[in-house]
Amino acid sequence: MMRKNLLITGGAGFIGGNFVQYMLKHYPEYTIYNVDVLSYAGDLLKHSHLEESDNYHFIKADIADREKMMALFSEFCFDYVVHFAAESHVDRSIVDPEVFVRTNVLGTQVLLDASKKYGVSKFVHVSTDEVYGEMELNSTELFHENTPLQPNSPYSASKASSDLLVRSYHETFGMPVVITRCSNNYGPYQYTEKLIPLVITKALNDEKIPVYGDGKNVRDWLHVYDHCSALDVVLHSGQVGEVYNIGGNNERTNLEVVRNILSSLGKSEELITYVDDRLGHDKRYAIDPSKIEKLGWKPRFDFDTGIVETIKWYQENEMWCKKIVFSG
Template identity: 65%
Template sequence: MSRKKMLVTGGSGFIGGNFVQYMVQHYPNYDIYNLDVLTYAADLRKHKAIETKPNYFFIHGDITDFTTIYSLFKKEQFDFVVHFAAESHVDRSIQNPPIFTHTNVLGTQVLLEAAKQVGIEKFIHISTDEVYGELEWDEPTLFTEETPLQPNSPYSASKASSDLLVLAYFKTYGMPINITRCSNNYGPFQFPEKLIPLTILRALKDEKISVYGNGENIRDWLHVMDHCKAIDLVVHEGISGEIYNVGGNNEWQNIEIVKIILQSLGKSEELITFVRDRLGHDKRYGIDATKLQRLGWKPKYTFDKGISETIQWYLNNEDWWGPILNKSYQTVQ
């Protein structure tokens, strides 16, 4: 079988990093290129197990730099692009929207243009269910691929904008693309600013755990390895031009997630402190992944199994998250 070349942008982040490891291990006949600018939420230490593999390559670069990106595409002639690279933290987007527009919109356009000029087999754009807006607390409906886009934060607005650019390159230029829109991911190597790892690490240190509002906001939770397998399927079986929702069918209130973690660690719920709600905080996300399931995918992880393994992973890997908490990791990557 001839070798394939896959460029993974943001392959040192949480989801992209897990995907890079998955592809390197499962596709020895693919050369996997990890392109990452190494922002605060990325690090290369997670790839120690694969960094000497003959089919893994790291490239330090910025997706918004067209000259560098086009030269890279022209040199390597990638077959696939899987585009994860994005600023993704909602709170940070509320504080500093321009960074999100620059990276998420301009960066996507640069990649699309480079891919168009050299010709590729498939461009996969990794998006989010947040582009759909919010559902009501007890609404029986779920987000489908036909749900109108109604983003409510600078982050989700930047992702919706990049989604539309990808679709425009399909409609205008015939570029072979897919878009995947996932629910909240959790699992190994998630940067500890997100709910689950932040709660785990604060609980371990007996520190207060801040919960927005009354904690009733609902999210659908997807284990990162189920997500990686979904993307693998879309890369190879997805119909060009189509959007696929990826959800875990695990809806939980934020306060329930925090309490599950505290109970698992034997910690008191007195650590919970309720704080003023986030600006524009979406009430509920719920994903209908029927379309993707017709391709043959379904999540393997139950939430009980996934959260238990995730908590144990953080207990076993202080050597990874410890330097992040004291920021020494930023000097060694």
């Protein structure tokens, strides 16, 4: 079987890192190139067992470095690109929007230019449901692929901008691109500033757990393993020029998530402390994944099962958490 060269950007991060391992497990005939700048949220500990693999290569580089990216594309002749690399924490985007624009917008444009120049066969751009804005809590509507983009934070605005750039390169240059928009991910190796690992690690240490506002903001939770399998389907079967929403059909309020974790760990809800709400905090996200389901994909994890396995993973990998927090 002919070998394929696959570039995964942001493969030292949470979702990208899980996708690196997924692809190596399911496609040993592929050679994986992981390009990551190793920001605070990236780590290579998760890939330490891959260091001797002939079909895995890590390259430390900034996707917004045009000269470096062009050189990499020229040298390795990538067949496919799956683009995860992004600044993604909303709170940080409120404090410093500029770094989000540089990485998420300029970095994406550099990758598109390199992919166009060197004839990449498919460019999968991994985005977020946050580009759609918010829905009212009492609404029964879901985000569809044709829902208008109405981002409400500098983070989601930068991702919406990159989505539009990717679309424009297909419409203008005929580039073979696909855009995916996922709901909130959870699972192994997630940096501990995000809600679920934050709650787990604080609860394990009997520390106070901050909850924004009244905790009633709703998110659709998607296990990262289900996200990886969906991206596999999109990479190999997704139609060029299309957008695919990826959701887990697991809507929960933030407070429900926190209480679920505390209950699973046998911890008191007295650990919960309510803090001032985040600026521009969207009320509800909810994904309709029916389009990608027509390609044969279905999520495997329901939230109650997935969260138990995730809690167990963090309990068994406390040293990883401590090392990542210390290094970050």
